[in-house]
Amino acid sequence: MTDPTPANYVVRQSRRAKRVSLKVTAKGVLEVVIPEGFDRSLIPGILREKRGWIERAIRRMEKRKAAAEDQPFLPRRIALQAIGEVWDVTYRRTRSSRVTLTQRTPRQLALSGDVDHLAMCRAALRRWLARKARQHLVVWLRTMSKEEGLPFGKTTVRGQKTRWASCSARGTISINYKLLFVPSPLVRYVLIHELCHTRHMNHSPRFWALLKEKEPGYEELRRGMRAAWRHVPRWLQD
Numbered sequence: 560m561t562d563p564t565p566a567n568y569v570v571r572q573s574r575r576a577k578r579v580s581l582k583v584t585a586k587g588v589l590e591v592v593i594p595e596g597f598d599r600s601l602i603p604g605i606l607r608e609k610r611g612w613i614e615r616a617i618r619r620m621e622k623r624k625a626a627a628e629d630q631p632f633l634p635r636r637i638a639l640q641a642i643g644e645v646w647d648v649t650y651r652r653t654r655s656s657r658v659t660l661t662q663r664t665p666r667q668l669a670l671s672g673d674v675d676h677l678a679m680c681r682a683a684l685r686r687w688l689a690r691k692a693r694q695h696l697v698v699w700l701r702t703m704s705k706e707e708g709l710p711f712g713k714t715t716v717r718g719q720k721t722r723w724a725s726c727s728a729r730g731t732i733s734i735n736y737k738l739l740f741v742p743s744p745l746v747r748y749v750l751i752h753e754l755c756h757t758r759h760m761n762h763s764p765r766f767w768a769l770l771k772e773k774e775p776g777y778e779e780l781r782r783g784m785r786a787a788w789r790h791v792p793r794w795l796q797d
Contacts, residue, residue, distance in 0.1 A: 571590055581616075585623075632793075639691065648670065653673075681795075685795070697716065700732065724753045
């Protein structure tokens with residue numbers, strides 16, 4: 560691998576960032592996150608210093624992508640680790656030009672219609688995941704909010720590509736339905752993290768102190784979240 564150049568990495572400025580951080584996205588893109596006002600001329604030197612880490616991170620991502628190629632483009636089974644549910648998925652072609660998803664018991668999803676239309680099938684499954692997130696993750700968030708004494712405003716459920724969750728200045732917490740695929744201890748960490756942002760809209764020492772009070776083992780959980788995207792199936796990562 561040659562030294563990174565502006566042609567093969569992207570820079571993202573974050574008002575929450577206190578230092579420069581690097582990450583390789585699921586698509587193999589090196590992302591450099593910098594604080595506001597950071598001198599961008601220093602980035603090439605940082606990348607040269609971190610070259611070994613970058614090479615290892617890219618190799619790991621390439622291996623994950625290669626392994627994912629063996630997975631079916633549409634799932635036959637959906638394992639929702641966050642809530643301990645596994646659903647079987649069946650597909651039946653009919654004359655309908657649409658795709659209809661029916662939830663059956665015990666834990667079976669049936670898609671019917673133009674099931675050869677991959678985009679429509681995936682859209683139907685995404686809508687189902689969003690409903691599951693509202694039924695489980697939003698309720699979980701509300702319960703934690705009451706238990707920890709950290710009230711928030713509204714909630715929204717989305718399918719973000721790079722964020723697990725976020726909290727706005729008005730206290731609206733947005734939850735990524737892809738968290739359904741993540742182990743429950745990590746999901747709890749994400750939810751309590753965002754609830755703490757209702758008090759401190761930054762990553763200041765006071766924020767981390769509050770998070771430690773609410774989740775004493777947060778540091779290990781935070782490290783676990785760095786690899787959490789590997790739990791999200793390939794058909795949801797495009």
